Amino acid sequence: MxxxxxxxxxxxxxxxxxxxxxxxxxxxxxxxxxxxxxxxxxxxxxxxxxxxxxxxKPNLTITEQQFAKLLANYYELETPYDELKKQTPSANWSDEYYDRLASYGVPLNGYFDNTMRAAAIKRGVVAQAITHLADGKRSLDASIQFLIDSYISTGQNPQYENRNLQKFFGVSNNMTRAQVVTLLHRMASRNYYEISEDAQEIHLNASNASLNTLASNGQKQLDKTMQQTTPAKSAWEGIYTYYYKWGKGATDYNRRDAIITNATSKSFYISLTANDGQESGTVDGTATITSSSKAVMNKSANGNRCVLEFERLNNALKITEVDCIAEHDEGTNFSGTLKKQ
Known part of the structure; x- marks a missing residue:
């Protein structure tokens, strides 16, 4: 390396x-x-x-797929010949990174489900994933201890130091983009570039196991408290897309992508991307459900004013932007009707 x-x-x-x-x-x-x-x-x-x-956006909560990209890039992991066969088969920008991580057996939740990938990653999952590549297969507690002993993390809740390791580290808390980059920077400053023997052995794959098997084994390595089940069958949750190619040029198209996760009876989390040729924008935030088919978001996860109205249709999602200029380029907006994938 x-x-x-x-x-x-x-x-x-x-x-x-x-x-x-x-x-x-x-x-x-x-x-x-x-x-x-x-x-x-x-x-x-x-x-x-x-x-x-x-x-x-350093203070934005980082999703598992964003973390997957950073971790795969940090270690410059090789791309396998095989590709994961997902339960949500639609292509996703993070596919290549999950394929690479799966071939090393890295413990993550979202290998087979695009919706899980878009959910915020927990600190405990980050600890196990990093430690797997840096030091080998470890339990949740051993992974946390490795990060602390190596001065990669100083924990999050000092009142629990020497009393409760998992609470001290804050295993169930989300992380920001800046916090994850800081962990990787500390790893680099302490020369943690080499991939562990455990991860290398999985990558060599002497048993010729499928990439899906390697990914599944990685999932199972996560502490049970960190494992996610298949997302709830909320009528709101899912992946929604709109794409229209109106010319022959490379930028002659309109596209909208929305991923709704963590839906309850009162709210859901949405990650939305809009692209109108050369202009694009993204927004993440929590929407409040106001009726069986309608919801509204008043501000983004960044704290900016961003008013979006949502209407759930038959296998589709109608999005109407009222005011969200702080979250995207002036040449585009988030409005549109997106088909559920």
Whole structure:
């Protein structure tokens, strides 16, 4: 594995006569942000990329599929010849990363279900996935202890230190994009580049097990408290898509993609992407269900005003944007009727 030498590439943003330094062009990661150096490092070595609006969204909750991409990129994992055969067969941008991680038996939940991939990842899952590649197969407690002993993590709840390891680490809490990048940066600074013997042995696959079998074994390695079951059969939950190609040019198209997860009787979490040729935008947030077929979201997960109205149709989702300009480029919006996949 290559040795990484960090070259701190700083871009300068002039604000009101003073100078504020942002991280490698991300206008929302300024020098005073705790993850500033980690973000510079991660972008320099193609571990991360940002959003179309020039932001990194460091405080946004990270999904499992976003984490999968960062982890696969950090270790430069090889791509297997086989591909996962998912329960949700529609193509997903994260497929290649899950294929790579599956071939090393990394413990994750979302190998076979696109909806699980779009859900927020728990700190306990992050601990087991990282430790599997860095130090070998480990239980949840042993994985946490490895991160702490290696000074990769300092825990999250100091009141439980030396009393309850899992509560000290905060295994059930979500993580932000900045927090995960910081963990990987600490791993790099401590020379954790080599893939563990356990993971290498799984990748060599002497028994010629299918990629699905390797992925399933990875799922089972997760502590039972970290394992997700098949998403609830809520009428709202699912993957919704709209695509229209109106010309022959590479950018002559309109596309909308929505993933609804964690639906209850009162709310659901939605991740939405809109692309109108060269203009694009993304938004994540929680919508409140107002009737059996309608819901509304008033602000994004970033805390910005973003009013979207949702209507559940027969195998479709109608989305009407009322005001969401803070979350996307001016040339597009989130409105449309998307077909359930």
């Amino acid at each position: 290559k040795q990484i030498v960090c070259l701190l590439m700083l871009s300068v943003l002039v604000i009101g006569g003073g100078y504020a330094v942002d991280a490698a062009g991300f206008n929302d990661v300024l020098e005073e942000h705790f993850a500033y150096e980690a973000v510079i490092w991660a972008q320099e070595y193609d571990i991360i990329d940002g959003y179309a609006d020039g932001t990194f």
